[in-house]
Amino acid sequence: MNATTTATQGTAKHGGSAADIADWRPEDNAFWEGTGKKVAYRNLWISIPALLCGFAVWGMWGIIAVQMLNLGFPFTQDELFTLTAIAGIAGATMRIPASFLIRLAGGRNTIFLTTSMLLAPAIGTGIVLQHKDWPLWAFQLMALWSGVGGGNFASSMSNISGFFPKRLQGTALGLNAGLGNFGVTTMQIVIPLVMTVPLLGAFGGEPMTLLKDSGWIFGKIAAGTPTWVQNAGFAWVFSLVPLGALCWFGMNNLRTVSPNSGSPVVAFAKITYLYTLAFVPTIFMLWLYLPKPTGLGLLSMWVAIPLDVVLALLVMKLAAFGEMKAGVAKQFAIFKDKHT
Known part of the structure; x- marks a missing residue:
């Protein structure tokens, strides 16, 4: 049985696309070697650069904030x-x-949509950074939206683990996480490069002038x-x-992992909802938490972060549906443990 036959069976049984695989037996050595x-590995090699870009978009504000300071944006360092x-x-x-996304919506559907979602903060950030006179909240909104890239780590890892036999899951997850984390290093090299090399300035907009010396891993960028x-x-x-095209045309949904993901439209609705x-x-x-004018400035960091986690868990518990409800119940069981 080859991959095409397997995918076709998935379509017939579940009414899905050719990317849906119904018969998946990685622990069967003959199946593993033959199909x-x-x-x-095709899904893994696509997953790695998608995760890398997720980390890059998530982490880019660490570089951008410093450069905004060096370029004289009218905000304080704390802001x-x-x-x-x-x-x-x-x-x-x-x-x-x-x-929860892989089980609810399918691997290919999830990785495609969450990778494509990164286009919004990437384009939005490029737009707001051309306007020094825009309010702080516009930049904060883009930073918030970039958080999608950080969330992608959890869905990417749970997706890849389902493709491999147990004896190879550590290797696959190590490659996915380890190489995906190079997104941080990639971002630290790429952003200063595209900001300062004139030929790459053709991406759009007018240049600003550094008011203070800056730098990157290969040296100083002069004022x-x-x-x-x-x-x-x-x-x-x-x-x-x-990458979005690669995810859509090259990745698969494992029906053994996400049997009730539904059509892509239904899967996308679940992801967007959560x-x-x-x-x-x-x-x-x-x-x-945030100081005025964006927020009320009522909480310290030490209260705000735990509160955010507790509220997020509570919202997930109240909003859980279908298979997710059982998964949330299992995760909440840890709070009954005195050591937790």
Whole structure:
């Protein structure tokens, strides 16, 4: 039995697309060597760059905030570093719903949509960075939206584990997580490069001028250097668009893992629903935590972060449906343990 036959069987049994695989037996050595290995590794090699871009978009505000300071954006240092904090807490919170997405919506559907979702903060960031006079909340909104990239780690890892036999899951997950985490290093190299190399300034917009010396891993960037800071966002579009196509045409949904994911439209609706719910407690917490004019400035960091986690878990518990309800109940069982 080859991969095409397997996919066709999935279509016939579940009414899905040719990317749906119904017969998946990675622990059967004959099946694995004859069919499974090729399909599994194809999904892995697509998953790695998709996750890498997720980490890059999630982490880019650490570089952008510093460059905004060096370029003379009219915000204080504390205000600019809220951008890094917002992206960080949003990405961490998004991992809570992301851990359920593969079973509910299917691997190919999830990785395609969550990778494509990164286009919004990438393009949006490129737009807002061209406007020094825009309010702080516009930049904070883009940082919040970038948190999708952090959430992608949870769905990516749970997706890849289902493709491999137990004896190879550690290797597959190590490759996925380890190489995917190179997104942080990639971002640290790519962003200063596309910001300062004139030929790459063709991505769009007018340059600004560095008011202070900056730098990157290969040396100093002197004050007075023309800087296309908007390319920190726009640059990722050139990898996200082809990656989205690769995810859609090259990855698979395992019906043995997500038997009730439904059509792609239904799967996309589930993903959007859960991600929207996850943003609600984070936005509420940030409103209480962030200083004026964005928020009320009522909470310290040590209260805000645990509160965000608790609220996100509570929202997931209240909003759980179908198979997710049983999964949430199992995860909440840990709170009955005194050591927890």
